[in-house]
Structure formats: C-alpha cells, structure tokens
Amino acid sequence: MGMMSITSAAPEASSPAHCRAHKAFLLSNYVLLGAASSCIFLTLSLRLLPSACGFLLILLQALTIAAAIAGCAAASSGSSTRWYGAHMVATVLAAILQGAVAVLVFTRTSDFLAEGLKSYVREEDGAVILRMVGGLCVVIFCMEWVVMALAFVLRYYACVDGGSAKVQQGEYTTGTWQPFQV
Template sequence: MGLYVINNNNNNNDTTRKHVHVHNLFILCNYILLGAASSCIFLTLSLRLFPSLCGGFLILLHVFTILGAVSGCAAVSNGTNRWYSAHMVLNVLTAIFQGSVSVLIFTNTSIFLSKLDSYVREEDGGVILKLGGGVGGVIFFLEWVVLTLAFFLKYYDIVEGNNNNNNNGNGKVQQDGDFKDWSLAFKV
C-alpha cells in the first residue's frame, strides 16, 4: 500500500511537470501570436495608410487574433472557464479565417491587392501581401497549436483537481450527491 502511494505521488509530480511545460509552451505560442498578428497589421497598413474596407476587415481579423491570444493568457493566469471559453471560440474562428485569407492571398494576389486599393507599386505590393499571407499561414498553424495546448492545460487542471467544478481533487467530474439538485427527469 505504501508503494502505491509513492507511485501515485510520482504520477502527480509527472503530471504537474507536464502541466508546467505545456503552460510555458502555451504562453510562448500566445506571445508569438501577438507579435505575428501585430506585424500583419503593420504590413497591411504599409500597403495603404488608411485601409480600404477589405483592408479594414483584414486588420480586424488580426485584432481578433490578438484578443484571442490575450484571452488565452488570461485563461491560464485566472483559471476561469469564462476566459477559457472565450479563448477557444476566438481562436477557432480566427484560425479558420486566417487560413482562408492566407490561401486567398497566395492564389489571387493581384485581385486581393486591388481590393486593398494600395498606393504601392503592384510588384512591391504583391511581395508585401505575400509576406503578410506567409505570416498569416504561420498564425493559422500556431492557433491550432495553441488550441491543442489549451485542451491539454484544461485536461491537466481536471486531472490535478484544480477545475472550478471539481472541489474534491480526485479527478471525478461530479459526485453522486450533486444529483439532488437536478429534476427527477434527469436522474439516471
């Protein structure tokens, strides 16, 4: 029985160590997302000082990417489900749109550049736009990495018993005594 307790503590320490490594990687990826999204904003603004409607939507997409990264950092530091949910929703939506915009930039560079009403020569604007599309592709990849890391962080919180819904620390989601608050229709 004593051997089981020692192994259980080692398992808990391994989980805690994994949690710390995933946490640090998650924060690092969010910081990289912040930098990449802000650089995409500046690349878009370099094509035209006052953005067109299409450029405004592109900048708004990068602002949402920044908000997703900030909410991810807040979710990790706060540990509340509200920030975690906001982070997941923002990252899924911005990842889908970042990937779509990146593909559009690489497949239809001249059409996309004309929609931005750029003041820059077309050759130079195409290079700047493809740079932004490349960074957008990196953002797309990083957002899915961040979503995966956020899932593992939530998993480790539940396993370690740090979840807000789990006060007993044994990894069980809900105790049998909690069913008394439910109506009779939902009791099994």
C-alpha cells in the same frame, strides 16, 4: 445544478508536464500576438487608410490578438471557464479566417491587391508585402491550432491532475459534472 469552476494550484505544486504545457501555451500566445501585430503593420504599409478589405484584414488580426490575450488571461486566472470559452471561440474563428485569407492571398494576389485593397504602392512592392502578410497568416493559422491543442492539454491537467487542481463547487450532484464544457 450549480456552477463549478476549476482553479489551478500554485506552479510549484503542479506536475512538470503541466508546467511545460503552461509555458508552451503562454509562449505560443506571445508568438500569436507578435505575428498578428506584424500583419497589422504590414497591411498598414500597403496604404495609410486601408480600404474595406484592408480594414477587415486588420480586424481579423485584432481578433487574433484578442484570442491570444484571452488565452493568456485564461492561463493566468487558473483556467476559469469564462476565459477558457472566450479563448476557444475566438481562436477557432480566427484560425478559420486566417486560413481563408492565406489561401486568398496566395492564389489571387494581384486581384486582391488591385480590387480589394486598392493600394497606392507599386504593384510589385504591394505583391511582396501581401505575400509576407499571407506567410504570416499561414504561421498564425498553424500556431492557433497549436494553441488550441495546448489549451485542451491544460484543461485536461486542470481536471485530472490530482495534486494540481482543486474543484470549487456550488451545488454539485454526483455524476452530472463534465470537465470539458463548451
């Protein structure tokens, strides 16, 4: 059984719903890029050289940025299976971790600030900055689920929309192809 990929046609040949979903997907990924980079800068404002927890928090935001970039690449390359798979895996991992960080920040702010980050800023200022990071983590968590839903919608349109997708096939045997490959 050979490999099969789906490439989207030109945007003007796509259905209006497909174009709206594509634009919403790209906009959502751009919002994720902005929110994740803001989290990185807020984390760095707590301390110039972050501790291990701070480094892991920055690494989580970098994973979120990588997922958003993979999503933009998947959307611009015609939903190739490789970029789509990388995007979905990175987005799911980042969403789970973003939710965990948000809960940790809001439930144990002072412990996280004192023991985890070991910040040099005043405790009151650090708590405010850390709660802003937690708020952004909640926004990122919600946006990542929106992005995943839009990715599934785009994949659906690429597979089902008759005029907006063409199937390129190697060795295709009838009845063995599945549109959603994980």
